[in-house]
Amino acid sequence: MDLYNDNERFISILSDYGFKVTFGNESDTRFLRRALQALIQSPATITQVEFIESEIPGLTRDSRSGVYDLACVDERGNQFIVEMQLSKYPDFIQRMKFYSFYRLNTLVRKGKYKFEGLPRIYCIGILAFDIFPHVGDYHNVAMLRNEKGELIDDQTTFITVELAKFKKRLANVQTDLDKLIYTMKATHKATKPKQFPQFWNEEWLEAAIKELDTRQMTPEKRMAYEMTLSANALAVENENRKIEEAEERREKLVKTETVTKALKRGKLTIEEIAEDSGVSVDFVLEIQRGLIKN
Structure with missing residues (x-):
């Protein structure tokens, strides 16, 4: 998957730089707020988000630390963890559980080990490849349920998006979730305005796509982009x-x-x-x- 190409007008949202300037854009959260609302399938509008620490320190002297791509909290106190995975990772769901459980433990400690009134945690994984071959849906929401499918607890919710399973034609893209996924898969392939879907004019998507447009980059953003390319090239070389x-x-x-x-x-x-x-x-x-x- 080529996420960086000098001949393309738009940078892929799936790239490190693209994710940072769209989902991780702290100065303009319009895209992030609407994207989160679509991913968790909430009818309630998210009006505000605050970015929080995304690093998990080593729990013991010899244990490994960790970091997820993005962590934030909305005006209701709901906690969001977002992780992007572009390579095949069969145990990705285990990593999501580790992230969410650490966040839960942090909240419990802050509440002096009380469990009532805990905010909801949404652990969101966006994957380029399939991790659930036995599941047909590209978007899955998982909570604690019994053998009859009855809800036991929804304090922690796991949400996965498997981009490879999204096959909808443009004419069938209607919901915000589908608009988001289509945009993530198609933006860096579009070069001419006639290829732009009408919904790219919606404020939240327009704000994100503007950040990805190489023609509208300021010298500062161009420098940041070039530094990301250099860092990625060095990481690939080291690997x-x-x-x-x-x-x-x-x-x-x-x-x-x-x-x-x-x-x-x-x-x-x-x-x-x-x-x-x-x-x-x-x-x-x-x-x-x-x-x-x-």
């Missing part, structure tokens, strides 16, 4: 280097095991073992010295 190093270690381990077995059999010369294993004579001799020493 590729880690993969290459891991592959080299695996290959060396396999060759070491092959040479070790050949030396223990004692039927081939050092030179023959090196040739058959695709390694140098020095490599074989080093392993031989280790076997003798041991």
